[in-house]
Amino acid sequence: MKKLIDLITDEVKQAFEDKGYESKFGMVTLSNRPDLCQYQCNGALAAAKIYKKAPIMIANEVVDSLKGSKAFEKMEAIMPGFINITLNNDYLVNYLNSISQEERFGCEKAILPKTIVIDYGGPNVAKPLHVGHLRSAVIGESIKRISRFLGHNVIGDVHLGDWGLQMGLIITELKKRQPELVYFDDNYTGEYPVEPPFTITELEEIYPAANEYSKSHPEFKEEAKTATYLLQNGKAGYAALWNHILNVSVNDLKKNYENLNVSFDLWKKESDAQSYIPGMVEYLKEHNYTRISEGALVVDVKEESDTKEIPPCMILKSDGATLYNTTDLATMIERMELFGPDEIIYVVDKRQELYFETVFRCAKKTKLVEENVKLTFLGFGTMNGKDGKPFKTRDGGVMRLENLIGSINDAVYQKMVENRDMTEEESRTISKKVGLAALKYGDLSNQASKDYIFDIDRFISFEGNTGPYILYTIVRIKSIINKYNEMNKTSDRGEILPSVIPSEVNLMLEAAKFNDVIEHSFYEYAPHKICQYIYDLANAFNSFYHENKIISEEDKKKQQSWITLITLVKGILEQCIELLGFDAPDRM
Numbered sequence: 001m002k003k004l005i006d007l008i009t010d011e012v013k014q015a016f017e018d019k020g021y022e023s024k025f026g027m028v029t030l031s032n033r034p035d036l037c038q039y040q041c042n043g044a045l046a047a048a049k050i051y052k053k054a055p056i057m058i059a060n061e062v063v064d065s066l067k068g069s070k071a072f073e074k075m076e077a078i079m080p081g082f083i084n085i086t087l088n089n090d091y092l093v094n095y096l097n098s099i100s101q102e103e104r105f106g107c108e109k110a111i112l113p114k115t116i117v118i119d120y121g122g123p124n125v126a127k128p129l130h131v132g133h134l135r136s137a138v139i140g141e142s143i144k145r146i147s148r149f150l151g152h153n154v155i156g157d158v159h160l161g162d163w164g165l166q167m168g169l170i171i172t173e174l175k176k177r178q179p180e181l182v183y184f185d186d187n188y189t190g191e192y193p194v195e196p197p198f199t200i201t202e203l204e205e206i207y208p209a210a211n212e213y214s215k216s217h218p219e220f221k222e223e224a225k226t227a228t229y230l231l232q233n234g235k236a237g238y239a240a241l242w243n244h245i246l247n248v249s250v251n252d253l254k255k256n257y258e259n260l261n262v263s264f265d266l267w268k269k270e271s272d273a274q275s276y277i278p279g280m281v282e283y284l285k286e287h288n289y290t291r292i293s294e295g296a297l298v299v300d301v302k303e304e305s306d307t308k309e310i311p312p313c314m315i316l317k318s319d320g321a322t323l324y325n326t327t328d329l330a331t332m333i334e335r336m337e338l339f340g341p342d343e344i345i346y347v348v349d350k351r352q353e354l355y356f357e358t359v360f361r362c363a364k365k366t367k368l369v370e371e372n373v374k375l376t377f378l379g380f381g382t383m384n385g386k387d388g389k390p391f392k393t394r395d396g397g398v399m400r401l402e403n404l405i406g407s408i409n410d411a412v413y414q415k416m417v418e419n420r421d422m423t424e425e426e427s428r429t430i431s432k433k434v435g436l437a438a439l440k441y442g443d444l445s446n447q448a449s450k451d452y453i454f455d456i457d458r459f460i461s462f463e464g465n466t467g468p469y470i471l472y473t474i475v476r477i478k479s480i481i482n483k484y485n486e487m488n489k490t491s492d493r494g495e496i497l498p499s500v501i502p503s504e505v506n507l508m509l510e511a512a513k514f515n516d517v518i519e520h521s522f523y524e525y526a527p528h529k530i531c532q533y534i535y536d537l538a539n540a541f542n543s544f545y546h547e548n549k550i551i552s553e554e555d556k557k558k559q560q561s562w563i564t565l566i567t568l569v570k571g572i573l574e575q576c577i578e579l580l581g582f583d584a585p586d587r588m
């Protein structure tokens with residue numbers, strides 16, 4: 001279904017053309033004075049400069065030309081040359097009746113679907129998931145769902161951090177603690193016990209301990225580096241340990257992501273790209289893209305137009321070791337080979353922006369990635385505490401994601417049990433849904449690149465711009481519809497009828513925006529636009545609901561029309577929260 005704003009724009013463009021002006025001046029936007037009109041066109045002001053006429057004259061001509069149009073109820077030229085537009089309600093209602101019969105509420109799939117790889121989550125093996133990983137998971141998941149809803153072929157990859165020194169540190173620490181383990185036996189050949197020699201809780205304690213210890217013990221760090229080297233070169237006992245570490249970690253991560261309603265199509269790891277490195281280094285050298293700088297192999301990526309210092313992209317350190325860069329470049333080769341994507345989107349902390357700039361430039365310059373493949377860095381800001389500093393636990397430690405989710409669910413639960421007659425079990429289940437909505441909406445309602453303040457009391461409030469408020473609105477609509485269906489012994493829907501009630505017309509206008517909002521949120525990588533929209537839509541519904549008594553309405557035709565309209569609104573709200581990555585309970 002064509003977007004309503006495009007249908008209107010088409011008419012206005014035609015009018016400009018009919019009057020002898022270029023059609024591009026007929027762009028229509030939403031009104032920024034909703035008290036005066038619903039849409040507006042400011043094109044006459046720009047056209048006036050080209051055609052050397054007073055803008056108001058052009059505006060008047062256009063308005064005049066649209067006199068006979070069925071689409072408009074009121075069209076006015078306003079000094080100095082604005083065109084204020086109000087739709088004919090029949091026209092709007094027609095549009096709504098068409099989209100309400102569509103499963104996708106008028107949102108069309110892309111005609112030319114793209115293949116898009118989304119790199120998000122990015123947890124590191126053996127390190128507990130912390131709130132920093134929350135944003136990547138939550139934002140990436142939503143971008144994935146939005147892109148997929150629009151018909152694109154999307155591959156979400158967790159890109160697990162399983163390579164590098166952290167592995168050597170864990171192995172060395174284990175050796176210190178349990179030297180008797182079979183994996184440290186020099187004759188060990190690869191048969192290894194199925195049971196891992198640690199639990200996830202132990203593992204999560206081992207890494208920070210080893211990391212801390214290595215800072216003050218250079219010999220330990222050296223040993224860890226050697227262990228890393230041996231692991232990467234296939235030492236059987238270390239490979240077996242690495243496998244255990246991976247399995248234990250991944251099981252735990254999957255559980256955590258499941259709780260967040262986040263799922264990945266691929267569980268690829270940094271280590272998977274390693275086999276591409278030797279060939280890549282060869283290729284880069286052969287084509288003279290590299291030079292040696294202080295012993296290291298680098299690619300220069302500076303450009304003349306740069307206003308900031310862009311360091312070279314380092315491929316190999318002077319000791320021949322690979323780096324984060326090397327892995328990311330090799331992963332690009334792997335992705336090009338496996339999926340041939342049109343775009344790769346990286347959802348990563350914005351503090352890595354310069355790093356990605358360097359890697360992207362290197363990939364393009366060296367043609368590891370073709371010119372027409374879009375590489376997108378979607379950097380997100382920091383989640384801060386109420387003090388404006390990065391969010392921490394009460395004793396100043398890093399807050400684990402699991403605990404964060406737990407504390408939100410508990411807070412919601414406390415609110416719910418206060419004055420509701422629910423069983424313990426039901427309250428717990430609902431609290432989980434509401435808690436997830438609070439957490440995700442609290443995050444997604446901010447523009448991704450901005451820092452935001454994690455304010456649990458605000459996030460779980462049932463009023464204001466919050467996830468629970470949106471859920472509450474959906475639950476309210478569900479209950480009205482259920483009541484209506486029971487009273488009328490039907491779930492048949494009729495048509496939406498024209499109306500002059502301002503709160504109803506406003507609700508109609510909001511509902512009609514759905515397809516436009518979804519497209520914008522896709523092109524701008526902006527789930528927050530969906531949040532803004534559903535907040536407006538929920539507000540529009542609640543104003544309408546408070547002004548009109550739907551269930552006791554005596555005019556049955558009107559009542560049925562209202563039920564059809566709010567069924568559409570419910571469908572849109574539910575579709576939107578699904579795109580954000582959470583869902584609504586039946587009651588709360």
Ligand code: ARG
Pocket residue numbers: 119121122123124159160161328346348
């Ligand atoms: N594991 C990394 C970290 O914790 C994030 C990975 C982001 N993705 C990438 N392709 N580099 O910082």
